[in-house]
Amino acid sequence: MTDKLVVADRILTGFDARGAPEILDNSALLIVGDRIAAIGPTETLRRDHPGTPEIGGRDYVAIPGLINAHHHVGLTPFQMGATDQPLELWFAERLAMRDVDPRLDTLFSAFEMIASGVTTVQHLHSRAPGDQTAVVGRAQAILGAYQDIGMRVSYSFALRDQNRMIYAADETFIEMLPPDARAPMAAYLGGFALPLDDQIGVFRALRDIWADAPGIAIQIAPANLHWLSDAALEQAARLSEETGAPMHMHLLETPYQKEYARRRTGGSAVEYIDQFGLLTPRLTIGHGTWMTPDDLALLAERGACLCHNCSSNLRLKSGTLDLNAVLAAGIPCALGIDEAGINDDRDMLQEMRMALTLHRPAGHDAKAPTAAQVLRMATQHGAATTPFGQDIGRLAVGGLADIVLVDWKAVTQPWQDPAIGMVDVLIRRARSGAVKTVLIGGEVVFDRGQFTRIDRDEIHAAINRALNRPDTPAEAARREMAAAALPIVRAFYSDWDIHSE
Ligand SMILES: [Zn+2]
Known part of the structure; x- marks a missing residue:
């Protein structure tokens, strides 16, 4: 896997001992193999690693997977x-x-x-x-x-x-x-x-x-x-x-x-x-x-x-x-x-x-x-x-490069008051459509709605082909079993006292 820089307006690296979010502005992550090799200001990492391909950029926020x-x-x-x-x-x-x-x-x-x-x-x-x-x-x-x-x-x-x-x-x-x-x-x-x-x-x-x-x-x-x-x-x-x-x-x-x-x-x-x-x-x-x-x-x-x-x-x-x-x-x-x-x-x-x-x-x-x-x-x-x-679970030098890039414009369009903190906005407003790129172990596995290794539409079609049929004899028998079992199970618990302390 080639080295890469993950660039974002803001990177949430994790939380401090008191649970406060740790956020870096205009920063980048250098990915070597499946791990994070360096974290720092984007300009510094660009200067130190010229020619390294970049992912993300302006208007992105990076968070741990x-x-x-x-x-x-x-x-x-x-x-x-x-x-x-x-x-x-x-x-x-x-x-x-x-x-x-x-x-x-x-x-x-x-x-x-x-x-x-x-x-x-x-x-x-x-x-x-x-x-x-x-x-x-x-x-x-x-x-x-x-x-x-x-x-x-x-x-x-x-x-x-x-x-x-x-x-x-x-x-x-x-x-x-x-x-x-x-x-x-x-x-x-x-x-x-x-x-x-x-x-x-x-x-x-x-x-x-x-x-x-x-x-x-x-x-x-x-x-x-x-x-x-x-x-x-x-x-x-x-x-x-x-x-x-x-x-x-x-x-x-x-x-x-x-x-x-x-x-x-x-x-x-x-x-x-x-x-x-x-x-x-x-x-x-x-x-x-x-x-x-x-x-x-x-x-x-x-x-x-x-x-x-x-x-x-x-x-x-x-x-x-x-x-x-x-x-x-x-x-x-x-x-x-x-x-x-x-x-x-x-x-x-x-x-x-x-x-x-x-x-x-x-x-x-x-x-x-x-x-x-x-x-x-x-x-x-x-x-x-x-x-x-x-x-995992944080972005740290030496840790695994499991990173999510969120399109911040998609989260905040057409307007979000900037006085409200990034994490508050993320949890209250971000929909999955704003998730633009997902790296797992340094590899891009999802980018702009597409999975890089497996075709989602093909798998969905295969699931439909496999299930769009009458019940098999085993499935039909289990439906009967479910119908017979349900009232028995309900009756078994009917005298259980679930309010005792
Ligand atoms: Zn469970």
Whole structure:
């Protein structure tokens, strides 16, 4: 890769220790290979590196590549046939989803993410049927897609060894179904019953395969408290300790999960996983919507991270995280779009605006997040939840050159009062159309609406060709399973007290 200069009117390099944005005027970044080799005044870098090709220029603002710290699938569940439901019912509703090729699926949302300035994704692969070889094969298709489009990914295959449909044993659930629905459901759930040792085998195999790939890292995802036995919680903690791999764990996403934790542990899910040594700086809790002040204090004490999934919590009726309490506790908090944002897409600019706007309680003195706090969530704090850590999420000499160039005229046309700070304007007004150029590892992967390595229109056409057909027999059977399961799942939770303290 040839050296290049990224030039902008203003470069946001990151945030200082107090969280204030650090912005350089009329500056440039010298990119050598996949890293930033120098940062300085444009004229100085031009003089010192004559003839170096330039990207950006006047009327551009450069920011660190954004990090979508919680992502699962490409085409959204809604697109694939599952309407929004409260999470526990949604697990049943999702049975109706169509099948789609994992490579096409991954590329679909990678296009959306990159076009909104996302350069790194935390891809949490929730479930895949079959044996270890089949799961590794599916993971390889996903990782290959990210590699081909040039997007940085932190990937994990979720560890899960129980309670695959409700917060109780699979056998309990199957027995609750009408007699003729039991055998198909048992066969379906059995397809996802890969032994825990083999799930760990998937992690180890992928880590070996991708050990030398700079844009791909493999980490661990203990799926959620209800999905893991005590033995599995223990093994996840030991695996992270042994390998140093970070972990991302859904926890306390809904009030039903809080009640499940109370029934299983007699207390708090956060305190419980701490007993297994899971609560370390290597852990990120996904959602954490129902954490108590004591949970937050323990999280802060242990140095663990949180990932806020704002749109998802709204769409699945999960509840609203007290983001202001999280920020006040000093917990590094990332931002994730999860399965889909408020527009049923993966627009990180929109998700930041949602996080900025949702957490504004009444009262003149009530705390609300600032635009700088939200952008820090989507950059520096998101980075901390991935194995790339300090190498991404900011623009620093020696760090990876993951850079987004924003057309500032497009953000501010026809007028924006200059007294309002750049970060405030960016988070409140920038739409994905203003994202002009995206570099990942020093390479331009998106420029003026075009992806440089893969043709988006061709992939969209291939997705349409693949899905524009009647249901396969397996899909038709799953639609029937979803219809049979939904009322049973609803009934299972009907007497759960979700309002107890
Ligand atoms: Zn999730």
